[in-house]
Amino acid sequence: LFGSYLIEPRILGVAKAMLDTHVRISQTETHKGRSANAAHGRSWHSDWPHDLSSYGPSEKEPWRHCGAVRQPFPDCCMALSTVWYLGPEDVSSMTGGTWIVPKSFKDPRNPRGPDDGIDARGTIPGEMQVSCPAGSVFVQDTRSWHSNAANYTPYDRTAVVCRYVPWWLSAMEFGSGPCRTFVPKEIYQRFPPELQLLYRHLAEGVDDYLQPENQ
Helix, strand or coil: CCHHHHHCHHHHHHHHHHCCCCEEEEEEEEEEECCCCCCCCCCCECCCCCCCCCCCCCCCCCCCCCCCCCCCCCCCCCCEEEEEECCCCCECCCECCCEECCCHHHCCCCCCCCCCCCCCCCCCCCCEECCECCCCEEEEECCCCEECCCECCCCCEEEEEEEEEECCCCCHHHCCCCCCCCECHHHHCCCCHHHHHHHHHHECCCCCCCCHHHC
16 A cells, blocks of 8 residues: 555656666665653664665674774765654654754764764754654665663654665565565465556566566
């Protein structure tokens, strides 16, 4: 039911303009912001493939893992993270609005960079929180520094996180890891054709070919 929104022209058009005409979705997951989480601090990071530590094989050197782009990051957009705020209330500093640092995608440092000396739990000059009506979509370059935030309301807030990538960026190396989205056959068959193009590389029983007529 939600999938049709992921091909909404205002969103898919941005993804194609920023990444490539042939985009696809590498990850889809839900997040729940629990209520009365007033003690929550920052947890600054950038998203895959610019996340330096979430999927690391070693606690001593977590930034040396397959799947992370090494520093210094190339000066280009390689993926877009979208956060779909489902409600029940509008997004604000009181309801768990995402913390962001504007223009941080241009900063050569990273909150999780081992030599960058940034307090990933502290405040950062220029930081702000997303504020928008329920049902809005927040779109960011995956290099951008951001953090989840405290929800001070009695409601649990649910959001869908979806990552758009160009056709050449693969998440398959993660197997069943945290970046892997798997689409069962019966769900995939209910997708509109345009949405199937974005998920077929992750769909059960579907071979994903690029331009098979030319092979």
